[in-house]
Amino acid sequence: MKRFLPLLVSAFLLAGAPARPVHVRYDRTLAPRMVPLLVQAIRFPTVAGNAKAWADQKAWLEHLAQGLGFTVRDAGKVLEVDLPASGPGAAEAPALGLLVHGDVQPPGDHWTAPPFEGTVRKGRVFGRGAADDKGPMVQALLAMKALKEAGPARTHTLRLLVGSDEESGSTDITDYLKTNPPPAFSLVLDSGFPVVVGEKSWNALTVEAAGSSSPTAERPWSVEALDAGLAPSIVPDHASVRLVSTAGKASLLALKARLEQKRIDPGCRLHLELALAGDAKALVVTVTGKAAHGGLNLEGGRNALVALARLLEGELPPGGPDDLLAFARLAGRDLTGTGLGLTEADPLWGRFAVNVAMVKPGKEGRLVLTINLRATPRLQGAALETALREVVARFAAERHTTLTAGGFFGDSVLAFDPEGALVRRLLGAYARATGTKAGPVISGGGTYAKRLPRAIAFGMWFPGKPYPGHDVDEQIPIADLHRGVHVLIEALVDLACGAPLKEPFQK
Ligand SMILES: [Zn+2]
Missing domain, CATH: 3.30.70.360 (Alpha-Beta Plaits)
Known part of the structure; x- marks a missing residue:
């Protein structure tokens, strides 16, 4: 843990006051679970067509999420993990969605670490899905747990949606929306920080x-x-x-x-x-x-x-x-x-x-x-x-x-107002948690934000280094896994515990 000390200090100094106990709770009791859980997730080879791997991972996720005290609902191609609102009026509270996908790209050849082992080497976790998108899946669960244990009362139900075919057919969210309403607004944890205001x-x-x-x-x-x-x-x-x-x-x-x-x-x-x-x-x-x-x-x-x-x-x-x-x-x-x-x-x-x-x-x-x-x-x-x-x-x-x-040629770009209310709040959370002020970015990659109404991509990859998803030797620095949780905590305390945004995507 010593190596994360400078990070801890900056999180404490810069974090919004109500978020501080949540950051502390994460660092003290939940951070040690990060790498073991990610390694377990990587060991399910959830490539397109491997139904058994998907079923096994879903059972593992259900068990894990229930153990963390969340409500789990099997919604077909999507698994819903809820942390319900807690304050007064909780029954009518809007949902804030967090989107990740549990499937992965095929690994291809020439890896130096086995793609479905979850190898820890030089401060990094190697394996297919380490960054895209199982790292964010585990990060979201642990951030939600920290919020549950040490956060303020929640004005929103936090709903983690785990999709199953983002990398292949990408039918999961569309199917989900046939029988389920979308959250009031959602963060897609499948791209880059600070926040993505345009997807090609x-x-x-x-x-x-x-x-x-x-x-x-x-x-x-x-x-x-x-x-x-x-x-x-x-x-x-x-x-x-x-x-x-x-x-x-x-x-x-x-x-x-x-x-x-x-x-x-x-x-x-x-x-x-x-x-x-x-x-x-x-x-x-x-x-x-x-x-x-x-x-x-x-x-x-x-x-x-x-x-x-x-x-x-x-x-x-x-x-x-x-x-x-x-x-x-x-x-x-x-x-x-x-x-x-x-x-x-x-x-x-x-x-x-x-x-x-x-x-x-x-x-x-x-x-x-x-x-x-x-x-x-x-x-x-x-x-x-x-x-x-x-x-x-x-x-x-x-x-x-x-x-x-x-x-x-059936896709179209997704564009948000770079001055929109939610964009500004997310940039604020990023700046408080990292100590770095940064502007919004454009991404060449498409995400679930195109499929789910009122959804925007937020993390979890940090700028300044090449994104390793879809690559051989896909990997993620352990320090970035923790840092990403701190950014997410900062955003969730602000958004899930504050007054609901009326028009999240407008100025
Ligand atoms: Zn992805």
Whole structure:
């Protein structure tokens, strides 16, 4: 505990007076439970499709929350954990929602710590979900417990909502709202501090091509397989292509020698594997990079697909695979969409965030390239789709080929008044708990705030370091877990124990 002493002092000095006993209670009796609980949570591999892991985690959560003295209700895809209002008029008190999700992204490969163990190393907890979003789930439970034990009377019922498919279908909140009213207002603990007043829109452009290629005299090999990436929201950390010779092994050896001489994008690595035995003489070209969250930490990734596409420029025979890699080069020219003509910058929102994410097999032997675009209010929805379809059509015409554009453009940006009452209160809580004054931010990642009415993203990642969610070796500093609880306590004492806000999102 010694290492947290400076933090404790600052929390005491700066905290609002009614919050002080709550901070003290957390530090003295609840902080030691943080890491063990997070480790337990990480051990449920709650990736999409693992129903057993979800059921096990839900049973664990129910047991834990009841043990902490909360009321638990199974609301289908969402688990509700309530700390009821306590003062006079408690029966009619509004609910203040806290939203987290208990599911996680698939881990991918190349971890140095097992993704579902919860390894504690160098003052950090490693594991899938450590930051996104099981850390905040445990932080919320412990902040609520501290408030219950040492806080003032509550004018609001605190309602923690734990969703189950945020990372995949994202149907949980929509389903929940069919039979449950939303809280009066909610904080989504699944993004960054201090408070997120704008979330870019999530779009996916797909470009489909024939999977076949036509070997030529200069390039006597066919593309038998092309595969890259894991999911639209993750920077691809692997991309590979299998080339089968149609003219013996000499040409493949020459190609291999040529590729070995080429420069590869910084942070990426090239692996060449020759298979000369048997009839099919093949060369497998694999590039590895670094995975990262496509919306929150795009710069932290190293895109293996774009690197492979650049490496193979001029080396593939004509056909769909070559066309798709050429388009990947265009879209991946930078991370802001310059190659796609998305050059307009907004003063508050900045530019697009573009992740050339995947190439996967489509129907009937075709190949599909998927590009994830986080859009600003300047261009989104149908207008964005039209613009991108034109880019694809022009590109295909120039190459005398046929490409089919499609994708998803149904999301829109979420924007709040940066001067709104709730935003200002949250910024105040952040400043008191951390000693740092900061302004609101824009996020490239979408959260539940888009699905639940009157919800805004608040934490729990601290600014100034790359967000590790969706990344290999996802991790969170233990000091930040505690610091985040202190910020949340400060906000909850203010908002859940104060007079209800009439219009939280207006000035
Ligand atoms: Zn998340």
